[in-house]
Amino acid sequence: RKEVEQDPGPFNVPEGATVAFNCTYSNSASQSFFWYRQDCRKEPKLLMSVYSSGNEDGRFTAQLNRASQYISLLIRDSKLSDSATYLCVFYSGSARQLTFGSGTQLTVLP
Amino acid sequence: EPEVTQTPSHQVTQMGQEVILRCVPISNHLYFYWYRQILGQKVEFLVSFYNNEISEKSEIFDDQFSVERPDGSNFTLKIRSTKLEDSAMYFCASSGTVNTGELFFGEGSRLTVL
Numbered sequence: 001r002k003e004v005e006q007d008p009g010p011f012n013v014p015e016g017a018t019v020a021f022n023c024t025y026s027n028s029a030s031q032s033f034f035w036y037r038q039d040c041r042k043e044p045k046l047l048m049s050v051y052s053s054g055n056e057d058g059r060f061t062a063q064l065n066r067a068s069q070y071i072s073l074l075i076r077d078s079k080l081s082d083s084a085t086y087l088c089v090f091y092s093g094s095a096r097q098l099t100f101g102s103g104t105q106l107t108v109l110p
Numbered sequence: 111e112p113e114v115t116q117t118p119s120h121q122v123t124q125m126g127q128e129v130i131l132r133c134v135p136i137s138n139h140l141y142f143y144w145y146r147q148i149l150g151q152k153v154e155f156l157v158s159f160y161n162n163e164i165s166e167k168s169e170i171f172d173d174q175f176s177v178e179r180p181d182g183s184n185f186t187l188k189i190r191s192t193k194l195e196d197s198a199m200y201f202c203a204s205s206g207t208v209n210t211g212e213l214f215f216g217e218g219s220r221l222t223v224l
Contacts, residue, residue, distance in 0.1 A: 032211045043201055043215035044153060087153065091211030096166050097143075098211050100153040 003027055004101035006088050012107045017078050021104045023088030024070045032091040033064055035073050037084045038103065044087055047073075078108045112136045114216035116202050122222045126191050131219045133185045133202030142185045143203040143213060144177065146170070153201070159185065192223045 006023045013019050025033075033050035048055065050062040050071045061074040075082055088101035115134045123129050135142050144156040157177055158165040164177065176188045185204075189196055199220050203213040 034211055038153075041199075043217050045215065046212055049212070089211065097155045097158060097168075098145075098213060099155070102152040 006101040010105040018076050020074045022072050031093045033071050034089040036087040039084050083108045116216035120220040129189045131187045135204030139204035141205045144187045145201045146198040148198045197223045
């Protein structure tokens with residue numbers, strides 16, 4: 001089983017739609033979880049951290065389910081500027097490194 | 111806003127040549143990283159660096175790779191004898207603390223090995 005598995009997409013949604021991505025991880029020792037965003041041929045940028053209690057940042061909501069070992073990202077009221085690849089990332093304190101998923105590609109259409 | 115800067119943005123080299131990629135991390139950060147991304151593939155960890163020594167390295171980071179912090183600002187990745195499969199985007203990143211995973215990435219250096 002891969003360390004991090006994401007649906008690669010692509011997800012093509014109209015402006016204003018709500019879209020959700022899931023990500024599963026296999027390393028139960030993973031400590032911290034993040035969603036990063038990567039625009040085409042650009043560097044990854046931190047979108048938000050993911051907490052067990054769930055957290056929201058504007059139109060973005062992230063959830064962590066440790067029992068089932070998955071995290072999710074919900075984007076409400078999609079904007080054209082949300083078009084990007086969304087990377088599921090976890091940090092393992094024992095390995096002291098970030099592990100990236102392959103990413104889910106989102107295209108928001110006018 | 112402070113940022114991580116990388117040079118060169120693109121380097122083309124012949125197989126077997128040495129390449130040095132340079133990075134200037136955010137000035138008050140203490141932890142430095144190199145990641146790479148082969149075109150169309152995922153971001154992969156290469157090495158982390160703290161207190162002037164390597165903290166962790168991946169299987170990719172073999173004897174052909176080395177890192178150095180020659181002065182108080184630069185952080186370099188050297189590939190001694192490049193192979194075709196080293197062609198990738200190399201990202202430098204830094205963080206202020208180690209156990210959060212909140213990294214700030216540079217814009218990357220694209221390496222093309224011919």
